[in-house]
Amino acid sequence: MFPAGVTIDPKTGAVSPNTGTYTKHLSELRSIYHDGAEFDARLARQGDAVAYTVIEYREPGADIFFGTTTMSPGRIGDEYFMTRGHFHERPDRGEIYYTQSGEGVLLMQSRQGEMRSVEMKPGVCAFIPPDWAHRSINTGEQPLIFVWCCNQDAGHDYDVIVTRGMRQIVVERSGAVAYLPNPKFAAGN
């Protein structure tokens, strides 16, 4: 395993060199939005689109790794584009998100159901504690781009959030960002 200098473009999210990338399209994310009819209408009207792209630099055998997430701007009705949101599989693994460009909200929910949010804007490095689910939400008009860093063994548990939702949704109200109770939230045990 050798050192590397990895170039990150804060305006595009490009990572060079990188070791992997994946892209999520809107069509894969229907269940996370509160308004299914608006979702279907948007896709019928504007077609599918890239919701976000993740690019990573990972050295197998190292502890930590890092990369970028680049989120398209947009809304489904009043609800801003967002990531699926997830807990880590390991309850002792946190993460940091360092915003490079754009603006958004990092919405977090503890295993006990407490909610917190951190404003995402250039210069803000968000600390996500272990065992807090996290979802990024692009509330701006430009791509929201952040650098993340965490342990490779953190793992992803998407099921809880995809199945139950988070307790809050983040929507546009008269041009401002508003937090509302999620009408689709399903409390667990």
Added chain:
Amino acid sequence: MFPAGVTIDPKTGAVSPNTGTYTKHLSELRSIYHDGAEFDARLARQGDAVAYTVIEYREPGADIFFGTTTMSPGRIGDEYFMTRGHFHERPDRGEIYYTQSGEGVLLMQSRQGEMRSVEMKPGVCAFIPPDWAHRSINTGEQPLIFVWCCNQDAGHDYDVIVTRGMRQIVVERSGAVAYLPNPKFAAGN
């Protein structure tokens, strides 16, 4: 433990809020420079100065933490200002250094004595593998500022590098950055 939004100033290295800071003065670093006479002459001529400042954001009980290092520009004779350099105590812990402003060199040395360097400049995120000693060197005219992230349990082992030195020194030659064998390097077993 709760989430936090931590503001990082890429031009000053300020971290707000933060949980700790320390400053190294030149006078604490005499042994790492190859020219002791030049070191003494500089301190006699210009007095002591801040060599670098480290500011951290650490949540006890979390796995990873992060912060900034801000390095003054300058030289002792031909040798650029640098950090002490260290291995981590845990041989399975790496680190990332994401340069925010200034320019420099990240000099790394594996436990087996291999050398690598990564250019430090804004946009370059350096990957430091586990068990590679690392030293940052400010080769520019401005402060060199980077964000670092690693596991809290990585620990610091300064002794090996302070005692033996690294195999190479980084010096100015006719206005350019040059890598030379370290005349003070003491090979270990």
